[in-house]
Amino acid sequence: MLEGEEEIVLTEHETLTVPVAGVSLNLRPDSFFQTNTAVAEQLYEQAADWVAASGARTLWDLFCGVGGFGLSIGARVPLQVTGVEVAPGAVAAARQSAAELMARNPLSSFDFRVGDAATTLRDEPLPDVVLVNPPRRGIGPLAETLEVSGVPQVVYSSCNVESLARDLTRMPTYAVADARVFDMFPQTRHHEVLVRLVRE
């Protein structure tokens, strides 16, 4: 703000609340959020269907952003959810949403941490399902880590089929059990793909 200018406060709220798939997500200016809320809801619900059917009790939500996957799945399925995200503002938003969800629906527990998805949980007991939703570059070295980990199931949400295909070649002991395409970016050549991988 320049000297002499008057500060105009548009809102006292620090977050924008968006209802998606049974949860109220808190968004901040410095946090990623899916560009198409209606399609994000379908994406989160499909992931929740797969996790519910698997009988999982523990879930890692890696590259969790403001927690959309973990919170919406945990709102439907009793789970211990651990989320990891590199952006501190997004983690603060996820923690706020988790506290609000648990106050009205204490079905699951949530632990959102700031850190690198590839390394933050390396000393923790493995979960039943790892969900990954990386940036366009894909999961990189985390593919090899998952390959040797023994995690029975991975749900991979990707906005770039090229990096998805590259990452899957690094995880040969996983077979694609289900896959679904989402028109997240209408009238572009881009789309979101959700894949369920099971260890053979």
Ligand SMILES: C[S@@+](CC[C@H](N)C(=O)[O-])C[C@H]1O[C@@H](n2cnc3c(N)ncnc32)[C@H](O)[C@@H]1O
């Ligand atoms: C495609 S967004 C997914 C966000 C979230 N899953 C959702 O549904 O809104 C990818 C996220 O990964 C985060 N990220 C990028 N590199 C990371 C890393 N090395 N470790 C953890 N998170 C990372 C970004 O900040 C971004 O929030």
